[in-house]
Amino acid sequence: MILIRGARPYGEDAVDVLIADGAIAAIGAPGSVAVPDDAQIVEADGLILLPGFVDVHTHLREPGREDAETVATGSAAAALGGYTAVFAMPNTEPATDTAGVVEQVWRLGSQIGLVDVIPIGAVTVGRKGERLAELGAMADSAARTTMFSDDGSCVSDPSLMRRALEYVKAFDGVVAQHAEEHKLTVDAQMNEGAVSARLGLKGWPAVAEEAIIARDALLAGHVGSRLHVCHVSTAGSVDILRWAKAKGWDVTAEVTPHHLLLTDDRAEGYDPLFKVNPPLRTAADVEALREALADGTIDCVATDHAPHSTEDKETEWAAAPPGMLGLQTALSVVVQTMVQTGKLDWRGVADRMSVAPARIGRIDGVPSSDGGPAGPNGGHGQPIEVGRAANLVLIDPDATWLVAPSELASKSRNTPFAGFTLPARVIATFLRGTPTVLDGALAATAGATA
Amino acid sequence: MRHLLSAGDLDLTEALLVLDTAEQLDRAIAGRDVKKLPTLRGRTVVNLFYEDSTRTRTSFELAAKRLSADVINFSAKGSSVAKGESLKDTALSLEAMGADAVVARHWASGAPERLTSWVRGSVINAGDGTHEHPTQALLDAFTMRRRLRGGEGDLEGLHVAIVGDVLHSRVARSNTLLLRTLGARVTLVAPPTLLPLGVERMFGDPVDVSYDLDSVLPTADVVMMLRVQSERMAESFFPSAREYSRRYGLDVRRMGLLPDHAIVMHPGPMNRGMEIAADVADHPKRSTIVEQVTNGVSVRMAVLYLLLGGAE
Numbered sequence: 058m059i060l061i062r063g064a065r066p067y068g069e070d071a072v073d074v075l076i077a078d079g080a081i082a083a084i085g086a087p088g089s090v091a092v093p094d095d096a097q098i099v100e101a102d103g104l105i106l107l108p109g110f111v112d113v114h115t116h117l118r119e120p121g122r123e124d125a126e127t128v129a130t131g132s133a134a135a136a137l138g139g140y141t142a143v144f145a146m147p148n149t150e151p152a153t154d155t156a157g158v159v160e161q162v163w164r165l166g167s168q169i170g171l172v173d174v175i176p177i178g179a180v181t182v183g184r185k186g187e188r189l190a191e192l193g194a195m196a197d198s199a200a201r202t203t204m205f206s207d208d209g210s211c212v213s214d215p216s217l218m219r220r221a222l223e224y225v226k227a228f229d230g231v232v233a234q235h236a237e238e239h240k241l242t243v244d245a246q247m248n249e250g251a252v253s254a255r256l257g258l259k260g261w262p263a264v265a266e267e268a269i270i271a272r273d274a275l276l277a278g279h280v281g282s283r284l285h286v287c288h289v290s291t292a293g294s295v296d297i298l299r300w301a302k303a304k305g306w307d308v309t310a311e312v313t314p315h316h317l318l319l320t321d322d323r324a325e326g327y328d329p330l331f332k333v334n335p336p337l338r339t340a341a342d343v344e345a346l347r348e349a350l351a352d353g354t355i356d357c358v359a360t361d362h363a364p365h366s367t368e369d370k371e372t373e374w375a376a377a378p379p380g381m382l383g384l385q386t387a388l389s390v391v392v393q394t395m396v397q398t399g400k401l402d403w404r405g406v407a408d409r410m411s412v413a414p415a416r417i418g419r420i421d422g423v424p425s426s427d428g429g430p431a432g433p434n435g436g437h438g439q440p441i442e443v444g445r446a447a448n449l450v451l452i453d454p455d456a457t458w459l460v461a462p463s464e465l466a467s468k469s470r471n472t473p474f475a476g477f478t479l480p481a482r483v484i485a486t487f488l489r490g491t492p493t494v495l496d497g498a499l500a501a502t503a504g505a506t507a
Numbered sequence: 508m509r510h511l512l513s514a515g516d517l518d519l520t521e522a523l524l525v526l527d528t529a530e531q532l533d534r535a536i537a538g539r540d541v542k543k544l545p546t547l548r549g550r551t552v553v554n555l556f557y558e559d560s561t562r563t564r565t566s567f568e569l570a571a572k573r574l575s576a577d578v579i580n581f582s583a584k585g586s587s588v589a590k591g592e593s594l595k596d597t598a599l600s601l602e603a604m605g606a607d608a609v610v611a612r613h614w615a616s617g618a619p620e621r622l623t624s625w626v627r628g629s630v631i632n633a634g635d636g637t638h639e640h641p642t643q644a645l646l647d648a649f650t651m652r653r654r655l656r657g658g659e660g661d662l663e664g665l666h667v668a669i670v671g672d673v674l675h676s677r678v679a680r681s682n683t684l685l686l687r688t689l690g691a692r693v694t695l696v697a698p699p700t701l702l703p704l705g706v707e708r709m710f711g712d713p714v715d716v717s718y719d720l721d722s723v724l725p726t727a728d729v730v731m732m733l734r735v736q737s738e739r740m741a742e743s744f745f746p747s748a749r750e751y752s753r754r755y756g757l758d759v760r761r762m763g764l765l766p767d768h769a770i771v772m773h774p775g776p777m778n779r780g781m782e783i784a785a786d787v788a789d790h791p792k793r794s795t796i797v798e799q800v801t802n803g804v805s806v807r808m809a810v811l812y813l814l815l816g817g818a819e
């Protein structure tokens with residue numbers, strides 16, 4: 058049993074929270090909750106209590122690129138970032154495009170036990186964009202995969218995309234599209250505009266993203282399916298999403314922390330730490346993304362945590378793979394860009410980083426081991442109330458910290474925020490009542506037992 | 508000034524210093540039987556070429572040797588994509604060889620700038636991807652100044668038309684930056700497909716752009732023709748070589764639209780018959796194409812001299 062003392066749920070009045078058997082057993086005014094003798098006390102005076110974060114867009118690199126990240130190191134980074142569930146993208150080697158590989162990743166995640174790892178299944182065999190992978194088999198597997206994506210590549214063929222959208226309706230699935238018209242982005246290196254013109258780097262035009270989002274929204278509307286749009290990066294995309302939602306179509310979207318903070322002029326100096334796909338955009342795009350996240354046009358924050366080895370990134374810009382670390386800096390960037398600017402309060406942060414992504418990934422139901430709809434992965438993004446699974450995060454809103462790449466838990470070092478001083482720190486994370494992080498470090502008891 | 512990565516690194520004073528130094532070195536060499544000055548004796552210049560460019564490498568090599576520097580030619584074929592030695596490892600070995608200057612030509616924009624974080628010596632950009640080629644801009648400015656300004660001062664009031672594949676041209680970017688610093692007015696002329704999106708604002712202050720070569724020529728003091736690779740046709744940047752040369756090539760008729768004093772430049776290598784007609788390229792009065800090559804050595808001597816601290 059654990060008693061969290063003096064925490065402020067959603068930044069509101071302080072309470073004591075008793076956790077027993079993986080769930081919230083009692084909530085009361087400070088001092089009012091009877092403390093069992095064997096309870097572990099967690100002092101949380103002044104700390105903010107939120108439901109544990111959910112990331113619908115993480116790259117864990119296992120199997121295939123264990124030199125860059127593993128399920129274990131990625132899980133540690135996630136727990137330290139306040140996450141209790143992450144969705145692992147299928148662009149591994151081999152791609153997670155069968156029930157077998159999906160289950161393998163899922164079992165690895167649950168053995169490590171720092172965070173629920175829910176594999177995202179590939180939409181097409183080998184992520185090649187040619188024919189559907191066995192989506193139903195993945196959905197029926199132990200991993201209960203209901204989110205599908207060819208991330209890294211766009212499902213370009215409109216007919217195939219339509220079929221995928223339709224097919225996953227049978228198991229309430231969703232297709233998460235990496236929106237990129239590849240014919241418009243051959244060899245593209247950065248946002249197309251005045252900066253790319255000056256730097257002589259081939260441009261990745263906003264329209265390559267927007268054209269696919271518009272097409273997919275129309276397709277989702279046409280067949281009545283759920284569409285999720287990955288890493289929205291442009292003001293034009295926001296306009297299209299707003300229009301699609303006004304139509305009543307079931308379209309959701311995510312934005313990454315780096316697109317909320319950084320702009321394309323970071324490419325000056327040609328350091329590939331700032332190379333990412335979709336690329337960093339302009340200040341006007343950043344402002345539109347913040348507004349869209351605030352008003353709900355963009356539903357959630359997703360990290361697109363993309364570890365790459367130092368050898369892969371210490372190279373020419375054009376030779377480097379795109380991608381940035383994100384799990385351990387996500388909350389801080391959201392606080393800086395959304396909370397400190399008055400665009401979101403703490404309930405808003407809980408919604409965009411936990412409630413909404415849990416709903417999109419369908420892990421917000423009651424967990425069940427017997428094939429219930431949420432499968433084994435439920436209980437995330439829940440309100441902080443008695444009886445709910447104790448997936449929680451404690452945050453020090455007043456702390457600041459200097460981002461030092463070598464101190465991050467990820468196996469890779471490619472954070473674009475190195476040397477940044479960022480606000481807010483994760484102090485503790487609880488996965489079904491078990492602390493995975495305490496005092497800002499991995500808990501000694503964390504993992505394996507969960 | 509420690510490195511020369513972009514023509515934009517030079518302010519007016521520095522740019523004039525390079526041009527004036529080039530004139531002085533040129534004159535100092537001209538009077539000698541042995542075309543050599545002892546200035547950089549004992550210093551090591553490495554030519555690091557990831558792209559074939561015999562003309563640029565030879566020009567730098569000659570410049571370094573005329574200043575008595577030791578020259579190492581290091582041609583690193585292929586790319587780190589193809590998993591050769593990484594740029595960083597190559598840089599570290601050049602550092603171990605004691606390179607005082609690294610002259611870098613690379614297929615990737617920004618590669619010379621990356622090098623500066625791994626080597627202590629000066630890095631000179633000898634052309635990177637579709638980014639810049641600052642010594643080309645300096646030799647072009649040197650040539651314009653000699654032809655039109657008596658070899659001294661700035662280029663205030665000069666109108667320079669840069670014509671062709673601006674999108675993929677490092678020469679166009681460097682020239683635009685340097686010529687504006689020197690007070691010249693630049694008009695970029697190309698079909699819209701061969702201009703980068705955002706070209707007007709790429710250097711902050713607006714850049715003049717035209718799609719119509721004939722309308723620009725009557726006021727141009729200099730017309731600089733850029734090489735247009737015929738592969739661009741396959742990517743539909745323009746329909747055919749014939750249509751390109753009809754609309755944007757400099758032929759004898761178009762040359763006639765220029766003011767009498769105007770000169771015709773080309774950074775080479777030329778596609779005769781494509782962007783420039785043979786009779787124009789070889790025109791005894793207007794064409795500066797051969798001089799540009801000669802001037803390249805003087806300007807590169809000046810850059811090496813100034814970056815390596817000159818006399819010890």
Ligand SMILES: [Zn+2]
Pocket residue numbers: 208209210235287288334335
């Ligand atoms: Zn993606």
